[in-house]
Amino acid sequence: MILRVSEPRKGCGNFKRALLDFLEQKSCSHVARHVRMPWYEWLWSSSATTSKSGSTAESKRIAKLDDKPSFAGKDSTFLGEEAAEVVKRDVPTGKIKRHFSDPFNLIAAGVLTTVTLGSFAVYWKFLRRIPQASLIRDSDWRRRSLLGYVTRVGDGDNFHLYHTPGGRLAGWGWLPWRQVPKKGRELKDRTVHVRFAGIDAPEMAHFGKPEQPGGREAIDWLKQYILHRRVRAYVYKKDLYDRAVATVYVWRWCLRRDVGLQMLNRGLATIYDAKTGAEFGAFEDMYRKAEQRAKAKKKGIWSGDMKDFESPRDYKNRLKGKGE
Template sequence: MAPTLPGRDEPSFFAGLSSILSSSTGTEPPKRASRHPLTGPVIQAVRDHPYLVLSVAAASSALTLVGVRVYARYLKRVPNSDWVNPRILAEQRWVRGRVTSVGDADNFRLFHMPLLTWGRWRKIPDTPQELKNQTIHIRIAGVDAPELAHFGRPAQPYGQEALEWLKSMVDGRVVYCQLVRRDQYGRVVATVVVPRWFLPVWLRSGKNVGLEMLRAGLATTYTQSGAEYGKWTVEEFQQVEEEAKYGCFTSTRWIYLTMSYRREKRGMWAKTSKYESPAHYKRRYKTGEGGEELVSKAMEPEPRKGLRSIWPFRWLF
């Protein structure tokens, strides 16, 4: 029996010997066969259960589209008026935001703050440079306030009082706006509601800014073409205006019974009932001596850009 070398076991010795012999003879050990790219557990599952896999893929795609729609509807911030597309106006969507400035007696600037993504922990810009192109120009629906001095025209009586009243009502506060349409100046006409508590406006009632302005006697009901009143009617707006104008409150809650309560006239109706409405005032100053219009031309909204111009993405955004 031949002696074995110390510290070397037989299997490793023969394995090394076979490798030496194979290298000397030029023969190589057989390679492992490569797997076909269209084989595996996933491909096998597709082959065995094609309808199940297609159903899962369709459900995943549907959930993705719904998620994108929910984000665009409730979580995405609307930077400015140019981003208020026709779909938002057709839905008459409610938006929540903080009033950053009041420019006139019936319009202001709104910084949109989605309810689920914007709270007290996020800072709102407070400088004109930071707020540039970051606010929505809101025009209060259903009312027409006295005009201030602009476009070369003198101010109407009680114009400054109406401006100060609107500032005290909404400036710096969180309000809810129902966007309904765009006016000839590029502003977004909206029903404005000041919430009473921290809950969303659709869960409880709030103060309609337009009706409150009429009740204070600092505006008239807007009755021209395209007038919007939200869930209220033009008769309700006109009734509130008459209460402030004539100093009485009428109610017909009981059949065949009308109750009348005398009150003091309020606002611009306190001294006189013959007041030139803002609509007549603007019509009187609409053209100059040579027929040139003194009011600015309407600002056309910018066309849709990017993915919003493609038809399938209009539903998402």
């Protein structure tokens, strides 16, 4: 509703009439002519409102004030005194005290505060997206998991994960603003580099090093198993290369599969047998038994002559010793 200052000020009290005159004199012409703010409507409403029971004395007093001339041109001190009188008359102090001491209002304020703080805590712990492994808080290691979309498989034992907290329930994949980027430049510095806990796969050719036997089979299998799929990674720690060491699960054929365990079962990886820094979570015994079964059945990398077998760790140490 557009209110015009130039209209007659019928039913206005002294303070309201004075404030309207003050706006006409001090405000810009376009503001004085067209005011859309809600408080302006209050200026035009009658200040002579009475309670349901009615107060004859109050009505007469307000009517007497309305008969006085306009206060346009008076200084701000006079307007302030008039405003104070209006506040004392229209907003009794007792009502304010009762408002803040009303149990219903106190309970409502407490519930609203609790819900607000609780919602923020839930968001920060479960719905906040983590773009890189280096940004995982120390308190989150071994205490939380990362649900996300596999955007790239770098080697037979590591991949890149785009964190999608909350999954489809939080809108990922079907809301327009909750889409996983597809282009490489859009994914730069926005994915968590994950290394499988407890396993070591044959090396691919990189940094001038030749490909280790079995490396191609391992990475090809891993790509068809998890690439462009949603996985959940239970993170344990950060390694020397800023990768999150984790046990990773994926749903395949309505079953939840441990990806590292599946690679050991198929003879595509060995146990990570480093002297220090090896991380298995709670699955070291299970992993070692899986490796023994694959070795007994001569699967994957165990299918050749064991005299010629070289583990991924021995392969890396040999090339390091040659200075390659």
